[in-house]
Structures are given as structure tokens and as C-alpha cells.
Amino acid sequence: MHAETIDLYPTRHTGKPEWQDRMDPVIHSSDPPIPPLSPEMVEDFGEKGYMVLPELYNTAEVAVFRAEIDRIRTDPSVRSSEKTICEPGSESVRSVFAIHRDNTLFSRVARDKRIAGIARYLLGGDVYIHQSRLNFKPGFTGKEFYWHSDFETWHAEDGMPRMRALSCSILLTRNDVSNGPLMLIPGSHRHFISCVGKTPENHYRESLKKQEYGVPDHKSLVDLSDRYGIDTVTGPPGTAVFFDCNIMHGSNSNITPLPRVNLFYVFNQTGNIVEDFLLTRHPRPDFIAERTNFAPLDIQREQFD
């Protein structure tokens, strides 16, 4: 499908971090925006690299999602699956991957027009799921997730060639300033900051718990936050957050009693499928990064209540 053989975003090759400008658009479509997007919202996404849509899913739908997640988290076959990642030093389920494949309900969510339609519009063409997961950040002991650009990881570890992907997170609990919400550096998506150090083999299990590779340097983070500041995403259950694949983001720990639960889908444009020549290591497992099925999502309006 691709004839490219040039790595436009080299990373993990040199001993020092390097900045380069983004070589891809953020908004890949020139058509008029589809509802509920307005031209202003699209422009804002282009500038900031993220947008928040409160109450994209209603209370009844959130309840349906939560019930299914509670079932999944206590399902012994899920707990013992390699697709399940636990909290560091605990048996508590933190993430379950590939929910768009393994779970009937969450595969319907993946193709729901409310999120997949927006992804298709912003990415300017058909999309498929590169990665999906449910995240459960427990109360009291939820750990921080350090700053990173998803694209840097997907590029170096999965072979994603270009910046033509985005994440959609559907919040299933209230996210407020105190329970370790998503923090983003608005505007950071316009720079690609290479990371230092070779990628070790098979480190994905640890990196999903605690990142040590693909970690941006302190000076770059100081420069980014001085220049752009740090935004915090808060909202009621049912809120959806869309963010560009290259925006710098992370989250602090959560000592409050309030867990943070969300559904997480990565949409990639079908012209941007992973390429082996870009890999800095053996590819991650298929449940973390799609490597075989690039069929476009059959997007339709779904309803879950």
C-alpha cells in the first residue's frame, strides 16, 4: 500500500534529543465539519491538538459501559489473559487491551459514528483501530503516567509512518482536578521530539505500567510547558476527549477515593498502516498494535441505552 522507505521522524537513534517540526497536517480533511463539530471546534483542535466533548454519551449508556467493565474486570479468563495489565506491585486490573475485537459491546462503540465519524473526518479518510483498551485507574493507589507522545511510541515500536492517527478517550467516571486527570500540553503536537536510547526487546509489559523508554527529556518538557502551559481535562461521565497522536500528555497519581475509568480507542487512517522498516525492535504483540487487519471501520450511529 505504501512505497515510502524514508523515516520522516527518526527517534531512539542518537544520544541527544532533537526537535523537528511536524511534517503532517493535524486536520487532514478540507470538507466542512460534520456535526457536532463546528468550524471553530476544528480550528481549535488544530491549534491545541485536543478537544473535549462533554456528554457525548448519556448517563444510561455510561451505566451500560460501566456494568460491562465491572463484568470484564472480575472475569477470571480476562484476569489471566496476556491482554490484561495489572497495577505495578498489585493484582488490580489496570488495562484490558483489544476490547474492539474481543468484546461485542466495545466493538460497537469503536464503530459508533459519534467517535469514529469524528476520527474519519479529522483524519480525512477511512479509519481502523490501531489499539483499544479499557483503563481502570483505581482510587487511593492510582499511579502517575509520565509524559509521552503516543506517536513517538507507535512510530518506534509499531512502525506507524505518519502523524495521521488520534486517540479518543470516553470518560466513564467523573474526572476532576484531584483524581489524576489527563494533562496535555496544547500545541506540543506541532513538534516531534526524538527520544534517546535504544528500545529494548519485549519491554512493552513494563512500559505499559511504567515508562522508561520513549521518555522525553526534562529540558524539552520545560521548554514545552514554558511555551504552551499545561491543560487538564475534567468532565462528567460520558465526556469524550479526542487528542492528536503527537500531543505530549501524562497524568499524576490518584490518592482520592474516586477511580478513573475510561474507554480508549486509537483510530489510524487506512493509508497510514504500520511498516516494518520503521521498527526499532521486534513488533509489539498484535493486541497492542494492529498488524494484520486494516479493514476500514463500518461506521454507523449506534445507541447503547
Place this chain on the structure above:
Amino acid sequence: MHAETIDLYPTRHTGKPEWQDRMDPVIHSSDPPIPPLSPEMVEDFGEKGYMVLPELYNTAEVAVFRAEIDRIRTDPSVRSSEKTICEPGSESVRSVFAIHRDNTLFSRVARDKRIAGIARYLLGGDVYIHQSRLNFKPGFTGKEFYWHSDFETWHAEDGMPRMRALSCSILLTRNDVSNGPLMLIPGSHRHFISCVGKTPENHYRESLKKQEYGVPDHKSLVDLSDRYGIDTVTGPPGTAVFFDCNIMHGSNSNITPLPRVNLFYVFNQTGNIVEDFLLTRHPRPDFIAERTNFAPLDIQREQFD
């Protein structure tokens, strides 16, 4: 000075946590408030258990404090002192204790009318410093500090008899929602929640890094946050936060590049000095909890710019 021999707030004696009502006032004075306090502010402190006074110290004064802290943190004799606590797993200075004794500038701050005068008013009489420290929560790696009531610790580990003490924290960096600010449960100061488990000897060094004893149970925290919610203290440098000795508080980690630096003074009323019979272990060192010098502070208006 005291003839009391009854422990009004038993803790760390039983196998299950117990709630009891506070047996002491929050506002110990019935005089009209002193400036800058208004009757409304005092009433609010009584209700919530804390108050925030933005810009109690001006920019120039903050700069003087910061310069002195930078000097202290790199002073080899301070770094090697037992009064200095480092970050877990790091040589980075987190806290330096007894700054009201060892440091000329910060002993003047301790008796400054702007903070000590307010403490004397709220506590209804002469005050002395039970504990002081500077806190440095670094950027990128600042760790969380779990929920606790200071009074529970001071009662069990220092022998402080009654709830007639308060903390004043002077913020020396901007505290915003993203850099691990102080979280408080407003109203929680009206309940005393006993903690479970015997206090081990000499655990103070560890507990100042990461608390494992004097830790409230999950159910009590859920009940408190359901009932009262969680407030987050933010403000520019120079802001002072006063909070009651028994309010439940803590903070999340800080992955942002922005460090959090503050000065911290605990004022205790001179009628409420520590009593050995209340101790659940050998007393903590004198630099953590004053045990000998209960002389009232000679409060005066100081200026530092």
C-alpha cells in the same frame, strides 16, 4: 502546666478505625477578628477547617525566601544533616526541618504577625512552633503524600493533647491543579478518626517520605469525600494557607516540570504542650516536634523585601 491524664483522642490502640466527634473548638478566640481576617473568613475557617490568603507575602519577599532556600538546599552541612529528608530513592532534598531555630530569616518569618498573629487569634492565646520545615517537591518526580490528619500523628507520636494547633504553609511557587497541590477534605476536621495498628519505633524517617502508619482506612476516606468533597488549594507565590491540625489532607504526585516549594510552620497554643503519657512510642526527635522550649513567640510585624 497540665493536670490532664485522660487521652481524649485514642488512636492506634484497636484493630478497627473509630470515628468520634471533635471535642475542641476550631476557633478558640471569641474576640473580634484581627485584620486581614473578617468575621466571615473566621466563620469559614471554622466550617471548612482551612483558609487561603493570596499574596500575603509580596513578590520581592518571595524572591528573598527562594534565594535562601536555594542556598540551604545546596549547603553541604544541610544536606548531611539529620534534619534533612530526601525524596524516596533519590538524593534530592525534600524537607529541611527546624528552620525556625536554625535559620535567621525563617525564624523571623515564624514570628511575623502576618502568620503568627493569625495563629494566635485562631488558637486563642500565645503560640509556639511545634514543627517547622521547608518543603521542596521537585518537578517530574515529586511523589504523592497520602491522606492524613496531622493531629492524629502529633497526638500519637508527639503527645499533643488537644486540637489547638494549626499549620501555615507559605507557597513559594505557583501551585496549580497540575503540580500536585494540597488537597483538603473541608469539614473533616470535625471528626477524629482513629488509625489502626501499633506505631513502630523510629519509623519517622520513613513516614516522612511515605506514610504507612497513622494512615486512615479506605472506608472512612470514602465516607468523608462523599460527605464533604475534596478541595484543591491553588494560588500564586506568596499565598498563605492556614489549616486546622485535624483536617484530612494529602497531595498527588507531580510529573510537571513545575516544582512546589513552600515554608511550613505548625503553631501550637502554649496551653497545649506535648505530654509524655499520650505517646504510643518513644518521642520523635526534637527537630520534628518541639519538646523543651514552649516559650511564646514574640510576635511582631516583619518585612522581608
